[in-house]
Amino acid sequence: MEKVLEVKNLRTYYFTYEGVLKAVDNISYSIGQGQTLGIIGESGCGKSAASNSILRIVPPPGRIVGGQILLYDPKRPKEPPVDLVKMDPKGKEIREIRGSRISMIFQEPMTSLSPLHTVGNQIMEAILLHQTKDKKEAEELAYEMLVKVGIGNPRQRLLEYPHQLSGGIRQRVMIAMALSCHPSLLIADEPTTALDVTVQAQVLELMKNLQQELGMSIQYITHDLGVIADVANHVAVMYLGRIVEMGTREQIFKNPLHPYTDRLMKSIPSLKQKRDGGRLESINGTVPIPINLPASCGFCSRCPVKLCGLCEKAYPKLVDRGEGHYVSCFLYGEEAEEPVETDAGNKHKKERR
Ligand SMILES: Nc1ncnc2c1ncn2[C@@H]1O[C@H](COP(=O)(O)OP(=O)(O)OP(=O)(O)O)[C@@H](O)[C@H]1O
Numbered sequence: 001m002e003k004v005l006e007v008k009n010l011r012t013y014y015f016t017y018e019g020v021l022k023a024v025d026n027i028s029y030s031i032g033q034g035q036t037l038g039i040i041g042e043s044g045c046g047k048s049a050a051s052n053s054i055l056r057i058v059p060p061p062g063r064i065v066g067g068q069i070l071l072y073d074p075k076r077p078k079e080p081p082v083d084l085v086k087m088d089p090k091g092k093e094i095r096e097i098r099g100s101r102i103s104m105i106f107q108e109p110m111t112s113l114s115p116l117h118t119v120g121n122q123i124m125e126a127i128l129l130h131q132t133k134d135k136k137e138a139e140e141l142a143y144e145m146l147v148k149v150g151i152g153n154p155r156q157r158l159l160e161y162p163h164q165l166s167g168g169i170r171q172r173v174m175i176a177m178a179l180s181c182h183p184s185l186l187i188a189d190e191p192t193t194a195l196d197v198t199v200q201a202q203v204l205e206l207m208k209n210l211q212q213e214l215g216m217s218i219q220y221i222t223h224d225l226g227v228i229a230d231v232a233n234h235v236a237v238m239y240l241g242r243i244v245e246m247g248t249r250e251q252i253f254k255n256p257l258h259p260y261t262d263r264l265m266k267s268i269p270s271l272k273q274k275r276d277g278g279r280l281e282s283i284n285g286t287v288p289i290p291i292n293l294p295a296s297c298g299f300c301s302r303c304p305v306k307l308c309g310l311c312e313k314a315y316p317k318l319v320d321r322g323e324g325h326y327v328s329c330f331l332y333g334e335e336a337e338e339p340v341e342t343d344a345g346n347k348h349k350k351e352r353r
């Protein structure tokens, strides 16, 4: 299958006064055309930092300190990919990619919708920037997009301001805006967390239908495992800035290998569990802050099955344990990750001055 995105050894650090916070620490994954990769993990594990790195919108004091983010163009399969890490985050190249080849939708629609402009003007702005210079045509495309995302009375909605709309409609408007230029990759960061469950189900259904129709790839971030089970083909489990397990949805949900994934799965309520009267399991302890941590498995202080001695001494390497089911855990082999040099140290000193 053709790849749309390939992330290689990405590291994104925040240079805080307490020290270097490794929000994303050496992650690698790829997304195929028309596929959905779900990224899950507890709050603070680096899901948003990883996604923001792709669009190059990591705010200071954060910065990408290593790795590559390769974007392929499905319309030009013979052309080599572009490396988004090499681009100037404020430059023309990345601005042309944002909103046209990659779009992002966030948890809170008001973060990407302006309260000062009508819905129509905002969708048209993206279309006029990337697709056509003709205002009438842009208006028609904006109208068609609202129809596509199932908004009733679309002509009237185009003239309204975001505050006049309900949460569910605002989310649909944001999706319409994100998809108006037919991106090949959509990054959705907790897009339905703020919605009630019925509206959430409608929005998820809508995204799946539009994905089929437009053939785009999706990177879907959430800590809601139920949503991931519904939308994702592949799943990456993050912990402390690293991917600790990755595989197909079936591999991750039916046969979790990493003790962290296993605990996450046991924390989902199921109908069967209710019948048996069983209790839900929780994960002991909390996620440490990723500053000045030793080079050890990040989960080892909370792990119920750790191998004393090995887990505290090195990072386990993320290894394919069969049929593309990757896990980074010494329970399955002793391969450790080689330490990597980054440019973090020197530049850190300069930035703090
Ligand atoms: N602007 C910032 N300055 C300093 N540290 C930050 C900043 N933004 C995020 N971090 C830290 O980076 C790490 C990763 O944060 P991130 O927001 O990517 O987590 P997340 O997995 O998206 O969490 P959530 O599920 O709560 O959205 C956390 O330790 C967080 O405290």
Ligand SMILES: [Mg+2]
Residues within 6 Å of the ligand: 047, 048, 049, 189
């Ligand atoms: Mg987040």
